[in-house]
Amino acid sequence: MKFQLDEQQGGNSISRHDSDQVWVNGQPHRHSLLVPWRGEVQAWGAESFEGLGEAHFERILALKPELVIFGSGTRLRFLRPAVYRSLISARIGVDTMDLAAACRTYNVLASEGRSVLAALLIETPA
Template structure:
């Protein structure tokens, strides 16, 4: 039994992923990206987990989400808390998952009307 709408009204939806590409609203993205619950999908200039910096999380902060779902690539990897200190200080929750889990979780939260942002690392790993 299906519990979710096929398309979200007025928001972004991730329709599929394969590790090298994520489709948002039917459009393919082959590089890391930020998917806010509403508004424009943004490139996230990051190609390797090891290259994460505070600036990457500052870009997320500018979107003003209430919750961030960080898709750390093909496998789950946790960023050092110092990197996302700005989100913690702004009382924005951060959940880390592998890419597939992050895509699924984002869709559920966005369909509930939550102010969620998916920060998705697409890496060649």
Template sequence: MKFQLDQPQGGNTISRHDGRSVWVNGTEHRSSLLVPWQGTVQAWDLPRFEDLTEAHFERIRDLKPELVIFGSGSRIRFARPQLYRALIDARIGMETMDLGAACRTYNVLASEGRAVLAALMIEG
């Protein structure tokens, strides 16, 4: 049986992560970022989990994904629901994982053609 790696057509792919950096489409990122299934990877001004605000999730809502994979850093930490109320009201699903699991899950969903966005917190 022949196996082929599915690559999203024109989409973003996370190729590597090490806790301090994430590589998207071969480019290294050393600070928190938003990785949409298609389009431009964006810086996400989030140096620490404790700095999360509603505005962080409103920005994600405006990108109109169907699902958000929130990589909460080196360990799994859950944001208070009132912070991501904008996603709930827009009927956008959110799953929280540690950074590594978020990167892997994003790649699987993006390769399936899903409108997924990885919101990845990279702690300095």
């Protein structure tokens, strides 16, 4: 799906996505990534839903979002809260959605100037 969004100055926007890649600021990404509302898009190092652990979510703390939108892949799947306990302890909200909904929601919140971060899982085929 392709999105049309007014780009905010200095902010990141997700312009397009499909099941195996996401375009941020016009650049395609074929791996899981962290998309902060401002700053550098980062590879996340998550290859599968089953492989996600506490360390994946602890990396997010340094980026200091107020809300994390977790895109769980092509279908909606929920993690055990213990996996993202570091975010809960830091009073950072976490919302889980499938990849498509996460991309749309991230764009809306970022366009409102919210300090949101999209943690997008793009699973590597076996």
